[in-house]
Amino acid sequence: xxxxxxxxxxxxxxxxxxxxxxxxxxxxxxxxxxxxxxxxxxxxxxxxxxxxxxxxxxxxxxxxxxxxxxxxxxxxxxxxxxxxxxxxxxxxxxxxxxxxxxxxxxxxxxxxxxxxxxxxxxxxxxxxxxxxxxxxxxxxxxxxxxxxxxxxxxxxxxxxxxxxxxxxxxxxxxxxxxxxxxxxxxx
Numbered sequence: 001x002x003x004x005x006x007x008x009x010x011x012x013x014x015x016x017x018x019x020x021x022x023x024x025x026x027x028x029x030x031x032x033x034x035x036x037x038x039x040x041x042x043x044x045x046x047x048x049x050x051x052x053x054x055x056x057x058x059x060x061x062x063x064x065x066x067x068x069x070x071x072x073x074x075x076x077x078x079x080x081x082x083x084x085x086x087x088x089x090x091x092x093x094x095x096x097x098x099x100x101x102x103x104x105x106x107x108x109x110x111x112x113x114x115x116x117x118x119x120x121x122x123x124x125x126x127x128x129x130x131x132x133x134x135x136x137x138x139x140x141x142x143x144x145x146x147x148x149x150x151x152x153x154x155x156x157x158x159x160x161x162x163x164x165x166x167x168x169x170x171x172x173x174x175x176x177x178x179x180x181x182x183x184x185x186x187x
Contacts, residue, residue, distance in 0.1 A: 012020075018100035019066055021069045021072060022068045023068060023071040023072040023075065023077040023161075024072075024077065025054070025077050025078070025079045025081075026076070026077065026078050026079070026080075027078070027080075027081065029049050029078060029080075029090055032076050032077075032078040032108075033077045033126045034043075034046070035106045036090065036106070036107070036108035037107070037108060039076060040106050040136075041074060041075055041076050041078070041106065042074075042075055042076075042103055042104050042106050042108075042112065042131055042132065042134070043076045043078055043100040043102075043103070043104040043108055043186070044075040044076070044077050044078070044101065044102075044103050045078045045079075045080060045094065045101065045103070045104070046077070046078070046079050046080070046100075046101055047080045047082060047087075047091045047094065047096045047098075047100045047101070047102070048079070048080075048081065048082065048098075048099045049081060049098060049099070050081065050083055051059070051081075053079070053082070053083075053097045053099070054079045055079055056099045056118065057099050057100065057115075057118055057119065057124070058099050058118065058119065058121055058124055059118040059119060059120050060120050060121055061121065061146055064101075064121070067121070067124065067125065067128070069126070070125070070128050070129070072181070074128070074132035074133075075132065076108075080094075080096075081148055081165060082098055082099075087170070093096050094111075094114065095114070095116065095164070096114070096115075096116045097116045097117065097147035097148060097171075098147065099117065100114070100115045100116045100117060100118075101113070101114075101115040101127070102114050102115070103127065103128070103131045103137060104138070105134065105135070106135070106136040106137075107136055107137060109137075109168065110137060110138040110141070111138060111141045111142075112131045112138035112141060112142065113127055113131050113141065113142045113144075114132055114138045114141055114142070114144070114145070115127070115144045115146070116140075116144070116145045116146060116147050116148065117145065117146025117147035118146065118147075119146075125149060130162055131141070137158065139165060141148070156175055
């Protein structure tokens with residue numbers, strides 16, 4: 001009896017999860033990569049700030065139900081919040097500014113698409129549809145930079161000193177000597 005109830009509960013939860021029109025948003029990159037490996041779906045990484053930051057990637061409004069369904073059906077979704085130290089670090093590793101989108105291949109090992117900045121809903125739909133059914137491995141990364149990522153901070157010394165150049169010392173000094181009987185002067 002209990003086994004039957006457990007099976008019914010399990011199949012009900014699995015079937016409602018697969019029919020959900022909203023994607024499951026993960027916030028742990030390693031967990032998302034593990035899901036990509038199991039599901040064989042590409043990862044869609046939205047980079048933004050704050051609780052609703054993933055919507056800031058879309059220039060002309062939030063992510064609508066059609067986009068949510070596409071993301072739920074075809075992608076493992078990860079949200080990187082740049083208000084956290086871990087989020088800023090991961091966004092920097094992806095070379096994305098304050099907001100952006102990265103789409104991996106089906107293995108989760110390579111980037112197929114990388115956007116630093118925002119895009120319109122139509123551009124987002126095109127990118128998602130293009131890479132949802134792409135092959136298992138990305139051969140190249142389509143890169144769009146609309147907001148430049150922050151340049152890495154480099155520390156330079158205040159003054160650079162170079163060692164003094166050594167004085168020139170010729171290696172060959174011709175030796176002139178007077179040979180007796182040989183005219184050395186003019187006529």
